[in-house]
Amino acid sequence: MVRVNDLKELGKSGVKVPSIGFGTWGIGGGLTPDYSNDNYFINVIRKAVELGMWHIDTAEMYGDGHTEELVGEAIKVFDREEIFITTKVKGENLSRERLLKAVKGSLERLRVKYIDLYLVHWPNPRVPLKETMKTLEELVDRGLIRFIGVSNFDVKLIEEARTYLSKEDIVNVQNRYSLLHRGDEKNVIPYCQREGITYTAYTPLEKGKLAKDKFLAKIGEKYDKTAAQVALNWIIYQKNLITIPKASNLKHLEENAGAMGWRLDEEDFKKISNKFK
Ligand SMILES: NC(=O)c1ccc[n+]([C@@H]2O[C@H](COP(=O)([O-])OP(=O)(O)OC[C@H]3O[C@@H](n4cnc5c(N)ncnc54)[C@H](OP(=O)(O)O)[C@@H]3O)[C@@H](O)[C@H]2O)c1
Numbered sequence: 001m002v003r004v005n006d007l008k009e010l011g012k013s014g015v016k017v018p019s020i021g022f023g024t025w026g027i028g029g030g031l032t033p034d035y036s037n038d039n040y041f042i043n044v045i046r047k048a049v050e051l052g053m054w055h056i057d058t059a060e061m062y063g064d065g066h067t068e069e070l071v072g073e074a075i076k077v078f079d080r081e082e083i084f085i086t087t088k089v090k091g092e093n094l095s096r097e098r099l100l101k102a103v104k105g106s107l108e109r110l111r112v113k114y115i116d117l118y119l120v121h122w123p124n125p126r127v128p129l130k131e132t133m134k135t136l137e138e139l140v141d142r143g144l145i146r147f148i149g150v151s152n153f154d155v156k157l158i159e160e161a162r163t164y165l166s167k168e169d170i171v172n173v174q175n176r177y178s179l180l181h182r183g184d185e186k187n188v189i190p191y192c193q194r195e196g197i198t199y200t201a202y203t204p205l206e207k208g209k210l211a212k213d214k215f216l217a218k219i220g221e222k223y224d225k226t227a228a229q230v231a232l233n234w235i236i237y238q239k240n241l242i243t244i245p246k247a248s249n250l251k252h253l254e255e256n257a258g259a260m261g262w263r264l265d266e267e268d269f270k271k272i273s274n275k276f277k
Contacts, residue, residue, distance in 0.1 A: 006052075006260035008242050010117070011171025012196045013147060017084050019236040020260050021055030022048040022253075023202065023246030028070045029063030038070060044248055045074035049083060051257035057174075057200070057244040059088035059121055060106050068109035080112060086174075086200075086244075088121035088151060094132040103144055118145040119174055120161075122152045129157070133164035140168050147171045151202075155187045158197075170197060177201035177241075179210060179231055179276040193240045201235050201243040211252075215275055219268050225258070230272070232259035237269050 007016035027041045028034060045056065056075070058067050068087060075083045087110065093102040106115060118139065120132060139145045149172030150161055162170055173192055177184050178201060192199040205211055205228055216227035225233070228245075235243045236259070247253040264272070 006236070008198065008236075008240070010147060010198050011169065013171050015084075015116075015147075017055045017198075017242060018052055018260065019242050020053055020232060020256060021057055021084070021086075021200075021242065021244040022053040023244040024056065024058045024067050024071065025062055025246055027062070027246070027248060028066040031061070031064065033063045033066035035066070038073075041070050041248065042074045044250065044253065045071060046077065047250060048247075048253055048257075049075070049078060051254060052260060053253075053257055054078075054082060055084040055086065055242070055244065057086045057202075058110075059090075059119075060093070060102055060109075061088070061090050061121060065105065065109050068106055072109055072111035076111065084116045085110060085112065086117040086119060086149075086172075087115055088119040088174075091120070091122035091124040094120065094124045094127040096131055096135045099132065099135045099139075103139055107144065114143060115145045117147045117149055117172055119149040119151045119172065120153070123150075123157055129161055130164045133161050137165055137168050149173060151175065153188075155191045158188070158191065172198045172200060174200040174202055174244075176203050177235065178204045178206050179216075179234060179272065180206050182276070189238070189241070197240065199241050201241060204232055204235055204243040204245050216272070219264075219272060222268070223262060223264070225262070226255055228252070228255055229259040230264065232256060233262065233264050234269060234272050236260070237264055 006019045058071050087106050089102045136148045151174040210231040211228035213227045216230040220230045245256045
């Protein structure tokens with residue numbers, strides 16, 4: 001397995017994860033399971049790990065649970081400690097009772113004893129945030145999850161969530177961020193950088209659109225890198241930022257792994273930032 005030299009600390013936990021992990025939305029279905037390509041996807045996930053993208057991002061919602069099953073099947077050939085698994089609890093499962101059931105379901109489908117990072121997938125104003133955060137802390141205490149994070153949260157909600165944690169802290173915020181989607185530069189990203197929280201950018205390639213960008217391709221020539229690799233490197237260039245592109249095509253997968261292990265120079269980083277403003 002490639003042990004890439006491009007790791008970032010998760011929050012202030014002392015644990016490091018690859019700057020580029022592997023997203024799994026669409027692997028094994030969308031909102032419902034699709035069993036037709038299981039063997040192919042199991043291989044894709046294994047290949048992602050072998051290429052150094054051993055942070056796998058999934059969710060109980062993906063494929064209505066089937067994506068977690070495929071991740072579980074794929075990773076059984078590796079030592080558990082070699083893989084970092086992020087999964088997410090649905091917004092509708094945030095009460096204590098439902099959360100306890102949800103984590104059990106994810107652990108069973110993933111066939112692991114613990115989840116590395118457990119995220120609240122979406123906020124749900126109908127469930128008191130305090131109840132959710134206290135339950136997540138209980139799950140850490142019980143050894144079922146190692147770290148707590150949130151997704152699709154703004155600064156106000158992140159701050160509120162943190163007030164309900166006594167022994168733990170939020171180590172990760174996962175929100176949408178790419179060259180074409182930069183709203184979080186205003187508040188959430190500076191907040192995470194200030195507070196030492198890792199920020200995971202989702203949909204970093206805008207579903208593949210950025211891979212076709214001519215400006216990025218031109219910049220990439222200097223580094224012998226493609227447009228997609230430049231778009232991903234532009235994200236991980238930034239302090240506390242990691243990302244999780246999804247690829248089911250093996251060529252895309254290798255390309256995305258190749259966005260790690262090098263760095264845009266400052267001038268090019270700025271040029272790209274300004275061009276897409
Ligand atoms: N927390 C949340 O609410 C949330 C929301 C959305 C996504 N996410 C997570 O973030 C992950 C990534 O986001 P995403 O899947 O929405 O979008 P994305 O990673 O920006 O784009 C994935 C698409 O880009 C294509 N692609 C990947 N690498 C490529 C390359 N090198 N060149 C050309 N095309 C390439 C893929 O095609 P192929 O599959 O054909 O290779 C796929 O169609 C998800 O899978 C999921 O794990 C989380």
